[in-house]
Amino acid sequence: MSTSFALQVGQEAAHTLRLWRRDGRLLALLVLVCGWFAAAALIGVDGARAWQIEAEQADQLDHATWIGQGAGNPHSVAHFGQYAFKPAAPLQWFDPGVTGALGIGVWMEAHYQNPATLRPIESQDGEVLPRSAAALLQWGLPLLLVVAGASLWAGERESGRLRLQWVQGARPAALLLGKAMMLLGLAALLWLPLALAAWIFDASRGAWLALVYGLYASIWVLTTLAVSLLSRSSRGALAGLLGLWLLTTVIAPRLLANAANQVAPLSSPEAFWTSVRAGHAAGIDGHSSADARRTELLQTTLAEYGVEREEDLPVSFAGIAMQAGEEHANTVYDHHYGQLWQQLAAQDSWRLRLAVFSPLPALDQLSQWAAGSDWRHHRHFADAAELHRRELQRFLNGDLTRHGKAQGSAYRAGPELWAAAPRWSYRPPDVSEVVFPSAALGVLTAWLALIGALLFVGLRRAQQEASP
């Protein structure tokens, strides 16, 4: 970069700063957006901390309840089950994602793989618009850039300053770079605190968040400059950019989510459980003595132990049948929950296909993934809870099989068995352990490239204006 070019860039940046300092509406909006971003982040940190403390307390209470059961039949205790509580996502304070809609506690009981219950959304009144710190960045940052930058080029063309600049030998690229630097600096007012705070909470996730929001901010900086370059008047630039902002940040996210749900709907809960019940009915249930499959299992067990009657078995057949019922149910749940996760992936995929209308769905996916608050992180938790449930059932049915023979259904195990049962513990995954939404990053990059090309067209036009 030659000295004169660098000088022009610096002068333009200083000029832009002077313009902004005089603009009351920009200052008002800046204070509103930055103030509310800080408030939303603080409220988010407080909420996530309260969630974490409550989940830990609930976990300890449930363990104490489990240990203090007294004597009981292992299968009754299996029905009582345990609860798995989801810890707060690593950067949930910034982007709560879909955590509120997915539930925070899984009841791990015999025979049933329950979805997470206690959804925070159930006790909340409807929000007019989303208001987390992430949502603030997603709509507030572009709005700030639009208001600050709409007239940066078009307004100066109107006022005649640009013509004066061309006469003095200014280079359009230098002016554009100076303005772009200032817009990026403005974006950094929101981006830098995010990057720092996220880095303090979780360095690797924070780095990803900084990267994707940096990309998003760049898209809006380039869009603002491109529209300002290509517009005939500052009024037209502002109206066009605000229209674009409205379409891409207010209308599109909700519209595209609804459209994705229409194209790839989830099975209704009623249909889901009807299918699960049908799957259960097709196999052994462990309880019913009239079940033909139970008879078949008995024959196999008798053959295995080399005896002819159930009474001659050295173990409790009830325990073996219970475990067989669990094994069958597991295949049913694997199938149906597998389909459910596929349906959720299909909704994400459709939303990305529609991202030609807005970069926000792509950013949303990446942001939730980096914050650990998307459905894939929830699935990690739900799968861990299900693995634990299966292990617990195996443990209890194993005890019933080994010790329940003599007393039958009157068999009671003691607290030492509950203490020896597997204890639920969960560590949220590192960011690298959950599938990376690479398609979303591709969409965001494509938007950046597209807007970059548009800006290049605008710059060429400006260069033609500048040439004598």
Place this chain on the structure above:
Amino acid sequence: MSRWAFELRLLARDRGARVVLIGWIALLAYAGYGGWSAVQALRADQARFVEAAAQERAAERERMVAVEAGSAPADAYVGVPSILRSPVVMPLPALAALDLGLLDRANLTLRVSLFSGPQHSAKGRELQSPLLLTAGRFDLGFVAIVLLPLALLALLFALPGDDRGNGRLPLLAAQTPLSSFYLRQHILRTLALLLPLAAISAATAIAAGGMSALTGWLFWLVPLLGWALLWSGACALLGSRTASAATALAWLVTLWVTLLWLLPAAVDTLASRLAPTPSALSLLGAERAAAQEGQRRRDELFGAYVSDHPELSVETAQDALAWTRRYYVQQRFIADAMTAPKAAAEARLAAHRQLRGQLIWLSPAQALTAASERMAGVDLTSLSRFMSAADAHKQAWDDALFRPLLAGRTLGTAELDRLPRFVAPPSVAGVWTALLLLTQLSLLALLLWLAARWRVLATGH
């Protein structure tokens, strides 16, 4: 040609206004279709549920008839009270097609039985799309409350600003009083947005609920008229007091952000801080502790119950339902143990809702959302009334069945036919809320209009 007709022609020639109106109508049409199709899908789900419950009941009745007629051997499991279930269905309000409100997260179909109340039978229903629950429905309520102000801004922000910018303002002021000229412009442009909203929402309401839905639709629309007037007033005030159309637009968007985003967030934060909602986790902990206690003391509880009700003491070694009877007594113990914690949680929730209900009058967007959901019958109050009715039905169901169960008796067809059926609570219309909101918003709009500086504009000072 009258002034109105002339100004209507001016509006029709405005290319920007045409684009806004076409976009507006397209969004309204999509939202109307989305609301209608969502209601149809929910109704289809409910119909499947009712049909399955009816088949289940018919099959059980058939088995009872066979046992009564002697064509099938007596069976301890036919007509046993604990396996009978009663379907509970929330009637879908027709106006839900206008505003789906909280329907997506609600449990609209429940099965009540001796062992499970409405809350318990909702287990496993948490499988709705998280994407949809988080993003919210794109329905007419959203379009009218969130997007109508923006569409109005797009049509009105440049009204005095552009005329001042291109030098037409003195000419206009010389020909006609500016306040009446701009008032006509505002009325025309506001009507251009409101009429499609009224037409499409009426068509949606009729398609979902027939002509009888029109009265409710009218009261759904009434506060939105006040909302449109308020934004028209804001446009007039800021348009007349700013130097250019672009400046007016920037201030109007800032106002929109404040009213639609910041104020609702502030109100909810304040309500949550001053009157926190009860913790679902601690309620669950209490329920688990009560369940554990009930399970541990099951035999003791049953013994005490039977000694209190000697007429029900029929247990014998052959009693096939011994476990079921004990379990039922255990469930009653849990329900009793949970009465106090539940009451405390409900009191906390009621305090939170009451405070929020008062605070939202300071936030027009939230007051409108609440009024829209109330008129559509999909607000928290309507859903709570449904759950209360379901709880009452559960009580009636228990009262009808616990004696036969504890007496170890099965039901006959006559008793089956006499079992209580769920009756949905009548909907509560929020007509007064709608009218009050219209008055509040219209008065605010009038103040804004009066504060506009038309006279100063006309004299050029």
